[in-house]
Amino acid sequence: MTSIAKCRAALFVLLCATMPAHAGSCTxxxxxxxxQLDLxxxxDAGSHGWKPESLxxxxxxxxxxxxxxxxxxNNGVGFTDALDSLDRARTADSTGDIAACSREIARAxxxxx
Incomplete structure (x- = not known):
């Protein structure tokens, strides 16, 4: 193996090693x-007074x-939409789709x- 081929192989290994660091940039x-959404x-849940306990x-x-x-x-509809957006952001982040992840975070x- 020539020194150029060794250098290319080393560069390839180095680039592959850094890819996982970029995969979770939305995390x-x-x-x-x-x-922030949990808070x-x-x-909001405490601001509407007492309600009967749920099942x-x-x-x-x-x-x-x-x-x-x-x-x-109806008071929590926006919050459930935001939670859905965060679920979609997690999915996009796991697939490496940073643009979709950022868009869903902005919606939330x-x-x-």
Whole structure:
């Protein structure tokens, strides 16, 4: 093997090793948006006064951000849409589609405004 071929092989291996670092570039934005959305859902859930316990609460199921948003009815519609956008962002991030990931994060953040 010539030195040029060895150099090309080493460069190829180096480039392949750096690809996983670029694959999850939306991960931090997703986590930050999820945390902000969770806080907004909790704040909204407590602002409408007391309601009867749901069947899931009576069965000792722990609440999730999605279940809290869904329990708010029409008040939580925007939150469920934002959670759906974050799910799509995670899917896009896992496939490496950074543009779609960023677009879905922007949709989720629009609900927070």
């Amino acid at each position: 931090d934005d997703i986590a930050q948006t999820q945390a 907004a859902i909790e704040k 899931n609460a009576l069965r000792n199921h722990q609440p999730t951000p999605r279940s809290l948003a869904e329990s708010e009815g 953040r629009a609900v927070l405004r």
